[in-house]
Amino acid sequence: MQEDLKIKSLIEEYYTRNKLVGFVDEVGRGANAGPLYTSCVVLDNSKFNCSEIDDSKKLSKKKIRSLSELIRNSVKCWSVGAVNVDEINQIANMQQVDLLAMKRAVEVLVYRPDVLFIDGPWRINIDIEQHSIVKGDSKVFGIACASIIAKQMRDDYMIDLHKEFPNYHWDQNVGYHTKVHIEAIKKYGITPHHRIHYKDVKGALDEYQNK
Numbered sequence: 087m088q089e090d091l092k093i094k095s096l097i098e099e100y101y102t103r104n105k106l107v108g109f110v111d112e113v114g115r116g117a118n119a120g121p122l123y124t125s126c127v128v129l130d131n132s133k134f135n136c137s138e139i140d141d142s143k144k145l146s147k148k149k150i151r152s153l154s155e156l157i158r159n160s161v162k163c164w165s166v167g168a169v170n171v172d173e174i175n176q177i178a179n180m181q182q183v184d185l186l187a188m189k190r191a192v193e194v195l196v197y198r199p200d201v202l203f204i205d206g207p208w209r210i211n212i213d214i215e216q217h218s219i220v221k222g223d224s225k226v227f228g229i230a231c232a233s234i235i236a237k238q239m240r241d242d243y244m245i246d247l248h249k250e251f252p253n254y255h256w257d258q259n260v261g262y263h264t265k266v267h268i269e270a271i272k273k274y275g276i277t278p279h280h281r282i283h284y285k286d287v288k289g290a291l292d293e294y295q296n297k
Contacts, residue, residue, distance in 0.1 A: 096217070106198070107200070108127070109128075109203050110191060110192065110210075114261070115180055118261060118262065120260065124167045124191045125164060125191055125235040126188070140224070141224040142233040142238075158235065163196040167192070168240075173186075175282050178283045185211065202217070203217050203229060204218050205219060263286050268286060272293045272294050275295075
């Protein structure tokens with residue numbers, strides 16, 4: 087609790103100094119298929135607030151969609167950065183994938199932030215002051231905003247892919263590990279959108295190939 091108040095006080099201090107504060111989070115790190123998305127939202131004061139905003143993992147799909155629109159219309163600016171599956175399979179290190187996606191999100195912002203608050207123990211290779219906050223999506227309002235935008239954007243992408251690959255039910259699991267998803271790999275093999283270095287994907291693919 088004391089740490090949370092300290093972070094909140096620090097953010098408020100930046101606002102008081104008229105600084106642009108960026109908040110960064112990623113979505114899709116643990117998925118077996120699909121890209122990894124990050125979002126960065128930039129705020130210049132604490133006037134925008136909404137008690138319903140929380141870590142996207144705690145919210146319904148309907149709530150995420152409505153809150154994502156609210157956030158995008160309320161913040162100073164926002165962006166999305168992604169790393170596609172070909173890149174993920176080539177890099178094969180999800181920490182490096184996270185950092186790449188975060189950097190991409192920050193680099194395309196309309197306004198360059200003076201400071202970044204990042205979910206997790208990460209530091210982006212970019213010349214901006216940074217603060218890393220473990221479980222930041224449940225502690226920091228701005229990071230929760232970023233998590234909601236990234237979640238909504240990635241979910242929409244996976245739902246579109248479902249139309250082309252309906253056997254994997256990405257309209258429901260959005261590429262994450264579910265029994266239905268794994269059983270589909272065992273039955274049909276993998277798609278160009280699967281992360282081939284993931285243990286669950288490898289195991290299910292082995293069963294498909296050895297039928």
